[in-house]
Amino acid sequence: MDPYIQLKDVGVTFGKDVVLQRVDLSVEKQGFVSIVGKSGTGKTTLIKMVAGMLAPTEGEVWIQGEKVKEPHHDMTYVFQKPVLLEWRTLLENILLPIELKRKPTQADRDKAKQVLALVELAGDEHKYPHECSGGMLSRAALARALFTSPNLLLMDEPYAALDAMTKELLQVQLLEIAQDYNPTVIFITHDIQEAAFLSDRVILIGDQPSRVMQEYTIPFHRPRKKTLKFEPEFLQVVKQIYQGLETL
Numbered sequence: 001m002d003p004y005i006q007l008k009d010v011g012v013t014f015g016k017d018v019v020l021q022r023v024d025l026s027v028e029k030q031g032f033v034s035i036v037g038k039s040g041t042g043k044t045t046l047i048k049m050v051a052g053m054l055a056p057t058e059g060e061v062w063i064q065g066e067k068v069k070e071p072h073h074d075m076t077y078v079f080q081k082p083v084l085l086e087w088r089t090l091l092e093n094i095l096l097p098i099e100l101k102r103k104p105t106q107a108d109r110d111k112a113k114q115v116l117a118l119v120e121l122a123g124d125e126h127k128y129p130h131e132c133s134g135g136m137l138s139r140a141a142l143a144r145a146l147f148t149s150p151n152l153l154l155m156d157e158p159y160a161a162l163d164a165m166t167k168e169l170l171q172v173q174l175l176e177i178a179q180d181y182n183p184t185v186i187f188i189t190h191d192i193q194e195a196a197f198l199s200d201r202v203i204l205i206g207d208q209p210s211r212v213m214q215e216y217t218i219p220f221h222r223p224r225k226k227t228l229k230f231e232p233e234f235l236q237v238v239k240q241i242y243q244g245l246e247t248l
């Protein structure tokens with residue numbers, strides 16, 4: 001079967017800095033793949049190329065058999081920092097992608113409320129971003145990403161700034177949502193436990209310049225419960241990835 005996303009011999013150079021070299025990576029349709037690596041290894045650079053926001057210096061990026069030249073129409077990108085418009089309520093922020101295309105209907109508003117409820121923001125829909133905590137903003141950003149049910153979801157360390165409890169809640173929500181409508185997901189994180197918990201496959205990038213160093217298949221079927229994190233088999237997988245990262 002053809003992969004949904006394919007990076008073929010991709011390299012990126014900024015000035016004289018070779019950041020990524022000879023990166024080959026495939027993601028199957030509806031797969032959930034995490035990319036881990038130390039800070040500065042080119043994770044954001046890599047996902048931006050998949051998003052069509054950055055062109056590779058060498059090699060090619062393909063999505064669904066088409067070479068990526070611009071942002072894919074069926075893709076949503078969740079940034080490291082939630083990007084919400086300050087002068088719009090959470091609900092109005094969720095409706096923004098629709099408003100850019102047409103006037104929102106009552107059905108759109110109802111759906112926006114549903115996705116807000118999904119991330120436990122049902123009572124907060126009329127709040128402005130400055131009235132929300134960091135966790136609430138991250139959840140709102142996720143709700144906005146999910147509102148259009150994109151087939152491709154690209155997430156760049158979306159939970160990095162959150163406390164452990166909020167992070168766990170959002171991981172579980174993301175798993176449930178992914179179970180629901182099955183998008184293809186690339187998730188970037190430097191949290192190995194998070195990567196293993198969410199993904200079918202974890203890709204370790206690194207070394208200078210960075211390339212794919214190791215791939216780990218995560219052998220736990222879905223749906224996954226948060227108690228999985230305490231299972232010895234799970235801890236063993238986390239340890240293996242951790243050791244892989246340590247050797248770089």
Ligand SMILES: Nc1ncnc2c1ncn2[C@@H]1O[C@H](COP(=O)(O)OP(=O)(O)O)[C@@H](O)[C@H]1O
Pocket residue numbers: 014019037038039040041042043044045046
């Ligand atoms: N637009 C750019 N111009 C120049 N250098 C960049 C640019 N974007 C990223 N870099 C450099 O590329 C390297 C990888 O960055 P990045 O992809 O953000 O890493 P990561 O997300 O893994 O922390 C860093 O050294 C960074 O400074």
Ligand SMILES: [Mg+2]
Pocket residue numbers: 043044045156
């Ligand atoms: Mg980054």
